[in-house]
Amino acid sequence: MNQIDIADLDCVYLTYDEPKKEENWVKIRNMIPWARRVDGVKGSDAAHKAAADASTTERFVLIDGDNIPDAKFFNQTLEFPTEDYESAVFRWKARNAINGLMYGNGGLSSWTQQYVQNMNTHENTDGRTETQVEFCFDPLYWPMHDCYSTTYPNGSAFHAWRAGFREGVKMCLNRGARPTLAEFKDQVHQRNLDHLTIWHNIGADVEYGYWAMAGARQGTYMTMLTNWDYLQVQNFDALAELWKTVESEQPEILANRIADDLHTQLDLPMHMLTVEASEFFKRHYRSNWHNQGVMVREIDVIRQQEGW
Incomplete structure (x- = not known):
């Protein structure tokens, strides 16, 4: 089984117009001194390609401009038991600071340069419905179970x-x-x-x-x-x-x-x-959440829960 320590991967901080991107960059550089940055590239497809170009490692970690990672994430090891793991994109959950939701939106992700260079999505779509507004319908784009960051999309x-x-x-x-x-x-x-x-x-x-x-x-x-x-x-x-x-x-x-x-x-x-009810909801929504392992896929947890 192949393994890669996340600390051995390039981490690319991808920013566009986030109001706190400079403040967050200071925090990220203190947490991840080897982090690189790509800023101001218009278009989701083009921005991801620029991030891939900025990486010196074939696989890299991507951090969005309004995301603050959990430092524990960078102590994890990615394991690749089969060939499809080697080329897959992993998208971990983020906790949304506005409403407490925990899903892939704004979360940490890990891509390969080859995957990014070959994709055609968003403004560079190949015309398929699945590629015009999302990345996530590709069979090698895998939602993961664990949550390793918080996203703050309410900068203004x-x-x-x-x-x-x-x-x-x-x-x-x-x-x-x-x-x-x-x-x-x-x-x-x-x-x-x-x-x-x-x-x-x-x-x-x-x-x-x-x-x-x-x-x-x-x-x-x-x-x-x-x-x-x-x-x-x-x-x-x-x-x-x-x-x-x-x-x-x-x-x-x-x-x-x-x-x-x-x-x-x-x-x-x-x-x-109301303010009070919203605070109450977020305090108790998934309050007993436990990560199960950095390589645990969301689909595997769902299958287990539903007895597939």
């Missing part, structure tokens, strides 16, 4: 709104495609619906949390209840223009204006929790 009102908006869009999709209203509940994965509901309603206790909830609701509304081109979710320039149409509004008013339509037409619960 705009960033919180954009983070919520993008998840409000993507959680509605079925493998990157927009379902019809009639298909929505049957085709969207139940876990995505659960995450979507939490994005819609949790976060009043943190700075700009109301903007994250408003963005999530608006993203869902525009995807499912208008003719807006949902593929624009990967276009940060288009999202910046859309932000200009709402930035002068009160986020609670914006969120509640579309709540009835989301509830009546999509049967989504619209119960924005």
Whole structure:
């Protein structure tokens, strides 16, 4: 069995416009003195290719600009029992500081240069539905079970709104495609619906949390209840223009204006929790979480839980 100590891999800190990217860079360099950085590359596909080019090791670790890792992660060893492990991408969970969710969004990941150089996604899509807004549908892109970082996507009102908006869009999709209203509940994965509901309603206790909830609701509304081109979710320039149409509004008013339509037409619960209730939820949501091992895949845990 091949093994690699994570401390022997290059770590690339990938930043774009995150308000605290310089502050976070200081923290990351103190934690990971060998870390490298790529900044300001437009487009998800292009940015990942730039990160791969910056690495001097074939496999490397990627850290997003609004993510703070757990230092314990870098004491782990990656094990490759079969050939597919050698070429796979690993995406570990992150805990979201806005709403407490724990899933791959914003989390640490490990890629190979070959994988990144061969992929065509987002702005460089090859036209397949699965590649236009996500990386995650490739069979060698593996969600992992453990959580090794915290993501802080609420660095400003705009960033919180954009983070919520993008998840409000993507959680509605079925493998990157927009379902019809009639298909929505049957085709969207139940876990995505659960995450979507939490994005819609949790976060009043943190700075700009109301903007994250408003963005999530608006993203869902525009995807499912208008003719807006949902593929624009990967276009940060288009999202910046859309932000200009709402930035002068009160986020609670914006969120509640579309709540009835989301509830009546999509049967989504619209119960924005108070500051105290949001704090309570996050304190107890997955409070008994335990990591099971850096190489444990999410699919293996699900199979075990469901008795596959």
